[in-house]
Amino acid sequence: MRFGRIAHPEGFSFVVIDGQDDKDLVAKEIKDTPYTEPEFTGREWPLADVKLLAPTLPSKVVAIGRNYADHVAEVFKESAEHLPPTLFLKPPTSVVGPDAAIRIPEFATKVEFEGELAVVVGQVAKNVKAADWKSVVRGFTIVNDVSSRDLQFADGQWARAKGIDTFCPVGPWIETDIDAFDLDNLSIKAHLTQNGVTETKQDSNSNQMIMKMGEIIEFITASMTLLPGDVICTGSPAGTEAMNPGDVIEIEVAGLGTLRNPVERA
Ligand code: MG
Numbered sequence: 001m002r003f004g005r006i007a008h009p010e011g012f013s014f015v016v017i018d019g020q021d022d023k024d025l026v027a028k029e030i031k032d033t034p035y036t037e038p039e040f041t042g043r044e045w046p047l048a049d050v051k052l053l054a055p056t057l058p059s060k061v062v063a064i065g066r067n068y069a070d071h072v073a074e075v076f077k078e079s080a081e082h083l084p085p086t087l088f089l090k091p092p093t094s095v096v097g098p099d100a101a102i103r104i105p106e107f108a109t110k111v112e113f114e115g116e117l118a119v120v121v122g123q124v125a126k127n128v129k130a131a132d133w134k135s136v137v138r139g140f141t142i143v144n145d146v147s148s149r150d151l152q153f154a155d156g157q158w159a160r161a162k163g164i165d166t167f168c169p170v171g172p173w174i175e176t177d178i179d180a181f182d183l184d185n186l187s188i189k190a191h192l193t194q195n196g197v198t199e200t201k202q203d204s205n206s207n208q209m210i211m212k213m214g215e216i217i218e219f220i221t222a223s224m225t226l227l228p229g230d231v232i233c234t235g236s237p238a239g240t241e242a243m244n245p246g247d248v249i250e251i252e253v254a255g256l257g258t259l260r261n262p263v264e265r266a
Pocket of ligand 1: 063233
């Protein structure tokens with residue numbers, strides 16, 4: 001099942017996105033949130049007639065950094081053995097939905113995309129064992145962990161570099177059928193359009209993740225309680241590059257569709 005959140009003529013709603021053909025999808029309003037079994041209100045709209053928003057309203061976005069060896073090498077000029085995966089937070093105010101602009105302030109330079117598979121948490125989760133990770137996950141989505149590489153290195157702490165408003169596009173929806181995904185072979189790509197020319201910049205696979213999904217959730221929940229709706233970003237593969245106002249960035253994960261966002265000057 002696909003859960004989304006939409007803006008429609010009467011307001012904002014969580015919805016189930018239904019339909020076989022991608023051109024003919026329908027957004028069916030649910031009474032509550034995506035974290036329980038859906039109860040439908042009866043209102044529905046063609047998806048083409050409404051605007052998709054970020055599919056979740058997280059209390060926090062928890063992210064794993066340095067989880068792909070090739071990305072560690074390109075950014076940190078170090079081996080992943082010397083710089084193991086690390087944990088950081090992106091504030092909920094950085095979250096935007098599909099097609100919303102990534103807005104770059106003047107002081108944020110070398111702002112790069114990071115295409116990532118992400119998890120949406122489905123229930124209160126603390127001290128979860130790796131083998132039980134699926135029990136606390138509502139579904140998968142896509143995140144672009146937008147990062148000012150210059151601020152990241154200048155500050156030491158990553159909060160500002162990765163926490164700027166609009167620096168966490170999420171979407172287009174939450175796919176709950178996680179057993180349909182093969183995490184040992186899941187394609188993750190980033191396509192950057194500059195001056196009307198589109199190039200694939202990231203072309204990798206979740207099988208390159210250093211810390212696997214169960215380990216990630218055990219590692220995070222040993223420290224902090226996850227709440228329904230929280231987002232976990234699982235790390236970016238190599239190929240990240242700077243974006244500029246006027247560009248369009250698309251992150252594509254097999255089975256999850258494409259998360260597209262234009263880039264603007266704030
Ligand atoms: Mg990242």
